[in-house]
Amino acid sequence: MSFDRSKEFVEEGDEVILFLGVSQMYSLEATPTIVNKRGETVDYVFQTSYGALKVATLVGAKYGTKVDLSRGWAYILQPTPDLWTLTLKHRTQIIYTPDISNIVYLMDLEPGSVVIETGTGSGSLSHALIGAIKPHGHLYTFDFHAQRVALATIEFDKHGLAPYVTVQQRDACQDGFGENLKEKVNAVFLDLPHPWLTINHAIKCFRKSGGKLCSFSPCIEQVQKTCDSLATAGFVEIKTYECLQKELTVQYKTVPVLSLECLKNKQTDGKNLKNGREAGGQERLVTVSHAHSLPGHTGYITIATLPPSSMRNC
Ligand SMILES: C[S@@+](CC[C@H](N)C(=O)[O-])C[C@H]1O[C@@H](n2cnc3c(N)ncnc32)[C@H](O)[C@@H]1O
Incomplete structure (x- = not known):
């Protein structure tokens, strides 16, 4: 339950960020034992370049304080969506915070927004979307990959975010988003190889007041097809951005x-x-x-507005 509210002390089961430096952070679950490769339950000892941490010692420790490693020390921090993005285990390519911050801003998200996301992938963006729309909003996130759906469901639950998110296995291009989301959502986010195939499904889910559709694609050819389909489907103010950080x-x-x-x-x-x-x-x-090296291309962010139903041509 370490993402949902700020807390003072680490409780057993919390996800904790072990901070050794800005480029050396790890996330780990504060649990005294783990099951090793041979199936045996053993003490959970986490190895770092400054030595070992007996994870059991984290339980009861105060967030923001130093903990001893066998050859040094580290800070323990409560996770935030951006720290999670930096430390999560990658199951897919993920979206990083500079793009995420633009996506959240461009989609006009606020507490109470109801949002569709597909695909869930490693859940990097999902954590930030939930952070932007809770406590009254809801995220419906879809992926056609069974294992990714199962792992994301477990993670949201462990992180105390289950009340704000519904994860479903579904091929969004083929099957859309389901009847229960008809005219329910404010915004739709797509991170898929073929986003243009979901646009006609997505339109059915927008509220009568319309909303924002955002798509993230690494290749410009995907952007061209998506923008073309968005315009044909009646979206307006279609814009594409590339977010390049320059330090x-x-x-x-x-x-x-x-x-x-x-x-x-x-x-x-x-x-x-x-x-x-x-x-x-x-x-x-x-x-x-x-800076001597600057981060390069990640992807293109396309944002489009669906006008209120009374103003749509089709
Ligand atoms: C690049 S990953 C998404 C990463 C995610 N945005 C993040 O930040 O962690 C793309 C995901 O889309 C899923 N996917 C691809 N085609 C899909 C489809 N037609 N329907 C649902 N999910 C799909 C893949 O299984 C993959 O997990």
């Missing part, structure tokens, strides 16, 4: 400074320009530079 670092640097006076003298002496620079000395300046 800038502001820092002090000591840089050589050119002395014009010195340069002038050296030039008249017939010496080279480099000497003028060296003679100028050094200065400490605040500088801005780009």
